[in-house]
Amino acid sequence: MPAEKSEKYVENRPEQRCYKTGTILLMYTVGASIRYWLIFSRYQSIIGNHIEVSTPLNSWKRVSEGLYLQSKGINPYEGDLLHEAPVTMLLYRTLTQSLKLPVEITFLIFDIGTAVLLYFIARRYMFQLFVQQEESKEEYSEDSKEFLLAGPDFLNSPVFVAAAFLFNPYMVFNCVGLSTTVFHNFFLALFLCSMLYGSILLSTVSLAFCTMMSLSKIRAFVTVGVFILVMVSLKYISTVLSNGDAFIKNVYGFILTVPDLQPNIGLFWYFFTEMFDHFRDLFICSFQINATILYLIPLSIKFRNDPFLLTTAVLFLISVFKSYPCLGDVGFVLSLLPCFIHLFNYSQQGFLVGVIFLITTALGPILWHLWIYSNSANANFYFGVTLAFAIAQIFLVTDILFAYLKREFCLKNGKDRKIDGKDALLILE
Amino acid sequence: MPWFILTSKSDRFSEELLIKPLYSDHLYVHFQFATKWDTNPDQESFRHTHIFPRALGEIIERYNVQELHVSLAGGLWRYETWGYPILDAAPGAEVWAWFKADTEDVDKNWKELASSLSGLLCASLNFINVDNSVNPEYTFKPRGVVSDQKINSTYVRYASLPREIVCTENLTPWKKLLPCESKSGLASLLNSGYIHNVRYHSIAIHMRPVCRDDACEFTSLELQQSVSLVYDYLIMGTKNWSFRKLFGQGLMGPCPLSENSVIFVDTTSNVSVPFQLIPSPDDYITSVRGGHVSTFAKYNVKPYAMSINANYLGKESVLLNSPPSLHANQYITGYGQERGGIVTKIYNNHWGALEVVVLQNIPWYVPIYLHTLKIDVNGVRVEPVGIHYIPGRQRQRPYHLEILLKLPPRSVASVSIDFDYVFLKWQEYPPDANHGFYIGSAVISANLPLARNFTGLPQDGATIADSFNASRRGYLVQVRTENMVITLPTPDFSMPYNVICLACTVVALAFGPLHNITTKRLVLTVKDNEKLIVKIKNRIVKAWTERNSGSDVNQSVQ
Numbered sequence: 003m004p005a006e007k008s009e010k011y012v013e014n015r016p017e018q019r020c021y022k023t024g025t026i027l028l029m030y031t032v033g034a035s036i037r038y039w040l041i042f043s044r045y046q047s048i049i050g051n052h053i054e055v056s057t058p059l060n061s062w063k064r065v066s067e068g069l070y071l072q073s074k075g076i077n078p079y080e081g082d083l084l085h086e087a088p089v090t091m092l093l094y095r096t097l098t099q100s101l102k103l104p105v106e107i108t109f110l111i112f113d114i115g116t117a118v119l120l121y122f123i124a125r126r127y128m129f130q131l132f133v134q135q136e137e138s139k140e141e142y143s144e145d146s147k148e149f150l151l152a153g154p155d156f157l158n159s160p161v162f163v164a165a166a167f168l169f170n171p172y173m174v175f176n177c178v179g180l181s182t183t184v185f186h187n188f189f190l191a192l193f194l195c196s197m198l199y200g201s202i203l204l205s206t207v208s209l210a211f212c213t214m215m216s217l218s219k220i221r222a223f224v225t226v227g228v229f230i231l232v233m234v235s236l237k238y239i240s241t242v243l244s245n246g247d248a249f250i251k252n253v254y255g256f257i258l259t260v261p262d263l264q265p266n267i268g269l270f271w272y273f274f275t276e277m278f279d280h281f282r283d284l285f286i287c288s289f290q291i292n293a294t295i296l297y298l299i300p301l302s303i304k305f306r307n308d309p310f311l312l313t314t315a316v317l318f319l320i321s322v323f324k325s326y327p328c329l330g331d332v333g334f335v336l337s338l339l340p341c342f343i344h345l346f347n348y349s350q351q352g353f354l355v356g357v358i359f360l361i362t363t364a365l366g367p368i369l370w371h372l373w374i375y376s377n378s379a380n381a382n383f384y385f386g387v388t389l390a391f392a393i394a395q396i397f398l399v400t401d402i403l404f405a406y407l408k409r410e411f412c413l414k415n416g417k418d419r420k421i422d423g424k425d426a427l428l429i430l431e
Numbered sequence: 432m433p434w435f436i437l438t439s440k441s442d443r444f445s446e447e448l449l450i451k452p453l454y455s456d457h458l459y460v461h462f463q464f465a466t467k468w469d470t471n472p473d474q475e476s477f478r479h480t481h482i483f484p485r486a487l488g489e490i491i492e493r494y495n496v497q498e499l500h501v502s503l504a505g506g507l508w509r510y511e512t513w514g515y516p517i518l519d520a521a522p523g524a525e526v527w528a529w530f531k532a533d534t535e536d537v538d539k540n541w542k543e544l545a546s547s548l549s550g551l552l553c554a555s556l557n558f559i560n561v562d563n564s565v566n567p568e569y570t571f572k573p574r575g576v577v578s579d580q581k582i583n584s585t586y587v588r589y590a591s592l593p594r595e596i597v598c599t600e601n602l603t604p605w606k607k608l609l610p611c612e613s614k615s616g617l618a619s620l621l622n623s624g625y626i627h628n629v630r631y632h633s634i635a636i637h638m639r640p641v642c643r644d645d646a647c648e649f650t651s652l653e654l655q656q657s658v659s660l661v662y663d664y665l666i667m668g669t670k671n672w673s674f675r676k677l678f679g680q681g682l683m684g685p686c687p688l689s690e691n692s693v694i695f696v697d698t699t700s701n702v703s704v705p706f707q708l709i710p711s712p713d714d715y716i717t718s719v720r721g722g723h724v725s726t727f728a729k730y731n732v733k734p735y736a737m738s739i740n741a742n743y744l745g746k747e748s749v750l751l752n753s754p755p756s757l758h759a760n761q762y763i764t765g766y767g768q769e770r771g772g773i774v775t776k777i778y779n780n781h782w783g784a785l786e787v788v789v790l791q792n793i794p795w796y797v798p799i800y801l802h803t804l805k806i807d808v809n810g811v812r813v814e815p816v817g818i819h820y821i822p823g824r825q826r827q828r829p830y831h832l833e834i835l836l837k838l839p840p841r842s843v844a845s846v847s848i849d850f851d852y853v854f855l856k857w858q859e860y861p862p863d864a865n866h867g868f869y870i871g872s873a874v875i876s877a878n879l880p881l882a883r884n885f886t887g888l889p890q891d892g893a894t895i896a897d898s899f900n901a902s903r904r905g906y907l908v909q910v911r912t913e914n915m916v917i918t919l920p921t922p923d924f925s926m927p928y929n930v931i932c933l934a935c936t937v938v939a940l941a942f943g944p945l946h947n948i949t950t951k952r953l954v955l956t957v958k959d960n961e962k963l964i965v966k967i968k969n970r971i972v973k974a975w976t977e978r979n980s981g982s983d984v985n986q987s988v989q
Binding site for chain 1: 921
């Protein structure tokens with residue numbers, strides 16, 4: 003692709019080789035219809051009951067139990083089935099009881115809303131990439147011009163992002179299975195969107211909402227003051243709503259100490275099922291540190307030039323290592339990947355990762371059925387699948403990060419990898 | 432002050448035996464031992480006791496117990512065919528107790544009481560803890576007198592251990608609580624070799640404060656000890672029973688400390704299935720109770736060897752079993768080890784409506800969802816009159832559900848609720864993990880308007896004789912359902928090291944590359960295409976040539 007073409011990039015004017023608004027709208031309609039059809043079909047309960055979709059943290063069954071208990075005047079945080087924050091419970095109650103929206107439609111609206119937000123996120127990010135590319139063009143090496151992105155890439159990438167969200171089976175299952183990760187993803191997308199558009203207030207508020215829902219999203223690249231303020235006020239509202247601090251133990255204590263060992267696609271469940279009791283605290287601490295803050299500072303330093311890539315990578319790592327991950331978390335980050343269309347040429351393990359994703363996605367439910375229903379397999383089989391799934395995600399995220407470094411290197415030093423005319427290798431040293 | 436005890440006769444002991452042929456080819460044998468001690472339960476220190484067992488008294492005093500009810504049962508009482516027992520008991524062990532209102536830490540006392548009882552009865556009651564006990568709001572009201580009218584359910588605790596197996600080792604210490612132990616009196620018939628070879632057996636201790644007289648100015652302490660046995664004619668081999676067949680021996684006279692020692696044989700069924708009693712009874716008693724007439728043959732135990740035989744005359748007419756007014760059963764629904772349901776079916780065979788309370792004490796490893804509670808009466812969805820629900824917490828508290836229901840006449844109510852199978856830590860599974868986990872029986876309480884099939888004692892009585900002609904406004908029954916067993920999914924118990932290694936490997940797989948990416952920089956290095964073997968070969972060749980050339984130099988010098 004000739005480099006000159008990219009200069010014609012104008013944000014709002016679609017070109018010939020780009021998708022038309024009609025096509026995009028059709029895409030959204032199709033995505034929504036698939037969800038609509040599945041959510042009202044008999045497959046809904048089958049999908050919703052799968053442990054890959056609903057974890058103790060996000061299953062709608064537990065939310066309905068909480069709403070029911072609240073309606074009976076029983077404090078749902080007295081028991082330990084409910085792990086949603088009071089603020090989000092208020093949101094669900096408002097949505098389902100006051101506004102009289104059918105639950106399924108609420109989920110559908112929020113999921114499509116997330117898809118719309120993702121489109122704008124990708125568009126904004128692509129615009130930033132374009133600006134950055136234009137600004138630092140002079141610094142790039144002469145023969146690396148062909149690696150630069152061209153206009154259609156910039157314009158199509160948002161469409162790909164939306165498509166990756168709308169037609170990603172993980173996201174479809176997540177929405178159809180009525181997991182509250184849908185709402186979480188919505189606020190996460192809102193956070194990313196406002197972060198990219200530079201609205202500190204909105205981004206902190208939405209991040210605070212995310213954090214209220216699942217603790218592991220505290221990250222350092224926001225204005226800490228506003229964040230703390232919003233957190234404190236949300237916490238206060240929560241306390242008022244639930245008459246006490248019991249919810250803290252039920253929501254955050256639950257996420258941090260992992261008392262429920264129901265299998266999921268993460269690493270925690272079998273590890274802490276088989277853990278020796280006197281090492282439990284040590285490993286819980288180390289696993290939680292690994293999931294949240296271990297990679298945060300090194301990655302922030304290394305990738306400070308591309309906050310969005312950094313955010314995506316951190317989100318990815320959290321979705322691998324958090325205590326109760328679900329397909330909705332993985333799918334959300336996967337659908338952000340088309341934003342990094344410029345890194346795809348440098349990634350090496352796409353095929354491997356794709357194959358592992360396919361195999362584990364198919365094998366997971368099969369082995370689960372063999373273990374739980376047919377009694378002919380055991381926990382090790384399912385554990386093996388979740389391990390492979392986690393490995394695939396890890397390969398993917400390290401591959402993308404490595405690809406970023408390689409691209410940066412190539413842009414600076416040109417595509418020739420030769421020292422004194424001899425073939426040279428690009429290695430980390 | 433032994434002279435005081437002897438002269439005032441402040442405590443009285445009575446022993447009774449009831450033998451009742453059941454409709455379904457079973458024989459119900461119930462031993463009832465009652466002690467009443469005219470002492471103030473609040474001030475008694477249990478330093479000196481006469482008939483009342485001091486071992487039990489010390490426990491009661493120490494843990495501030497107002498009322499204590501312990502039962503250990505093997506087998507299940509079949510309400511549908513056997514009617515109601517004199518004292519209900521859940522399969523396994525069941526304890527409920529009221530503590531006095533000045534008890535500071537009820538949970539602590541309860542735990543320690545259970546441990547002490549466990550020592551007293553050689554049962555595993557020490558497994559009773561806060562995490563499997565509830566304080567029932569409606570089901571277990573005090574049976575004895577209470578000083579103040581307000582009954583606060585924070586002072587009652589109920590727990591059942593459905594897995595407990597009851598046998599000789601519980602009976603022997605239980606017999607030691609009796610004044611004559613098993614040396615004489617009716618208790619000498621409790622020969623463990625015989626009485627555990629039955630369909631159902633239960634031993635129980637019930638202690639409560641009661642009114643000393645009708646004026647109820649003073650209170651006394653009452654202790655009931657009972658053994659219930661249900662013999663199966665099939666196991667006995669014949670329908671004709673005798674003391675020798677039932678207990679392996681005859682009776683050698685009453686307990687000398689007992690005030691009265693009586694044997695009753697229910698002869699109500701004699702009309703349809705006639706049998707002849709040898710020797711002939713001393714007396715016949717007709718009891719009209721709640722519109723239900725029954726007759727009993729009465730024997731006074733005399734201070735010499737005696738035995739009672741019953742010979743069936745063989746002229747059987749067709750038996751019609753009228754099921755009791757209220758009975759229930761309980762089962763698990765669903766398949767697999769992911770989601771299941773508990774269904775309790777309650778049958779009201781009475782012609783009037785019945786108000787019942789259903790108590791479910793569901794262990795914490797069976798988390799139930801209250802919003803899935805569904806009550807169908809004759810297939811029509813109904814709403815309960817009231818619900819008392821305390822959600823459980825993992826490893827801390829069971830799920831406590833009490834449902835108030837109004838059952839229409841002649842109806843079947845099915846109460847169903849969904850639960851999830853949980854995954855426990857590997858060390859929380861019992862040694863035989865695939866044996867399964869027990870869920871205790873539900874307790875269904877009702878005040879029956881009719882005494883059909885009812886043999887229970889009235890609330891103001893402690894002996895079987897008190898139940899004759901004891902018509903009351905209602906007859907309290909507390910039906911226990913079956914225990915249930917669920918098999919929770921198990922991990923592979925041989926895997927801990929492997930799992931820890933594998934999971935940590937995955938974490939390391941992320942840590943390694945990320946560490947590299949963040950701490951190192953990309954550089955170009957010269958491509959080294961040579962294979963290892965070639966490298967080694969080149970090095971050897973190089974060394975060789977150097978050495979050779981060195982020797983060449985030497986030679987040239989020479």
